[in-house]
Amino acid sequence: IEELEEELEENEDDISDLKNKIESKNEEYNELLGNLRKEKKKTTNLEDELSSARQALEEKVEELKIKMGSLDFIQEILSAKEISTEDTQKLYKRINTFESFVKGSYLDLNSYLYNSYDIPWKEFIGKQAIAPKKQHVIDNCDQWTATKRKSWLDGKRTIAFVGEFSAGKTSIVNRILTQDNPDIPKLPVSTKATTAIPTYIAGGSVVSYSFISGDGRRKEILEETFKKVSKEVLAQIKGVSSLIKYFVMTYKNPNLNGLSILDTPGFNSNDSEDRDRTIDVINECDALFWVFDVNAGTVNRSSISIIKEKLNKPLYIVINKVDTKSESEIQKVEELIQKTLKEEGLKVEQFIRFSSKASIEDIMTPIHSVKKIESRENFISEIKEDLEHLLKECKEKVDKQEKSFEEERQNGYDISDDLEEEFILLYKDCDAAKQIPRWETHLFSSNRYEMSKEEYDQLSELLDIIAEERPKIIDYKIDNLIENAEKVQEAYSMLCKMKLTWQNINDCLEQYKKITKVL
Secondary structure: OHHHHHHHHHHHHHHHHHHHHHHHHHHHHHHHHHHHHHHHHHHHHHHHHHHHHHHHHHHHHHHHHHHHHHHHHHHHHHOOEEOOOHHHHHHHHHHHHHHHHHHHHHHHHHHHHHHHOOOEEOOEEHHHHHHHHHHHHHHHHHHHHHHHOOOOOOOOEEEEEEEOOOOOHHHHHHHHHHOOOOOOOOOOOOHHHHHHOOEEEEEOOOOEEEEEOOOOOEEEEOHHHHHOOOHHHHHOOOOHHHOOOEEEEEEOOHHHOOEEEEEOOOOOOOOHHHHHHHHHHHOOOOEEEEEEEOOOOOOOHHHHHHHHHHOOOOEEEEEEOHHHOOHHHHHHHHHHHHHHHHHOOOOOOEEEEOOOOOOOHHHHHHHHHOOOOHHHHOHHHHHHHHHHHHHHHHHHHHHHHHHHHHHHHHHHHHHHHHHHHHHHHHHHHHHHHHHOOEEEOOOOOOOEEEOOHHHHHHHHHHHHHHHHHHHHHHHHHHHHHHHHHHHHHHHHHHHHHHHHHHHHHHHHHHHHHHHHHOO
């Protein structure tokens, strides 16, 4: 028993030691567990930091790619070669010469004519016509020169498409280009590119990409360069309008015969350069097709303001994606747009409902109904007709003034003849008065002039006529003669002025004939 008790005590001591060891191990375990949690937290934080760093790196890489893309784009744009042939240079020179003539000699002549004479022009007369006619001529001249310098516009019906983001404008343009023929390639232009800068699409013998520089020169670029254009790339370039006004893309497509399409970024850009660029090119078009998404159902007020103030084009409204709405909903959207535009005083030529399922004729029929701006086509002949009209008007005025001058001169001759007649009568009266007293000789008195009572009365009457009546008539005739001389001089001066004016108009017309002969 004693041995067992001793053994028990020893076991209890061992148990106590083991418990202490267990407690010590538990403390170590808890410490290690705490350290593990701390390390896990650190690991999580490191993973978060690593993820953030990776995301930031990806953003920086993407930003660097955009900047590199912008740099490449700028280098390619700056190194682009100008498309210029000897014939093109000659044509541009002739166009510039005619433009200088119209805005110089022709308008100066008009200012002089309307300032000097009461010549009618439209509802204006004389000086009132100077400013409106000048503005009319400059506007038409700018449109004419812009068209003649652009082979993709000259002689073609040009349609501009505008629309808010995702209104489906590009899909409509593609359907017009393909005419639903799967064998004709769709417009090889990215949405980003056409959203960024106005792009003309016209027919041509080969596929070509070019742009018009800030100084008006046309330069050729590669398709890859063209496809680099996006809002992101352009955001890196300050003053892009000084480099690129708009793009021109041509490719072989029979559906573009006689037709040129302008794809624009619209008016809702925050960049005033984008907006002004869009307005300038739309002004060179024959009609504006404004595309709405039927699901949006709203009208951009700022776009309305720009159309009212800056554009004077036939307006067509295209309500797109009508296959996604019921007839009643489509009608409500159309009525809302119609009401809004009417309140703003905008005339709409036609409302067009369209979708990917609609017949292509639904959009082509209105396009074919658009009339080319005749003033642009007939500008040269209008200048000639106006000069010939002014020459004719002036010739009529010269003839009328010449007649007036001859009449005044004949009046002077008549007055001179009358005055001469009065002097003859005065001479006769004086001679008659001189003959009345008779010289009589007497034997018993001195010799003297004598007359009878009847002769004395006759002499008195003659002297009254000579002293009063004849001088008054002669004085009156002399005043008439002086007045007539002034009128003759005035009529002659006016005649010389009108003849000089006629000569100036004729010289201007001859200058016109010489310049336009090579055009």
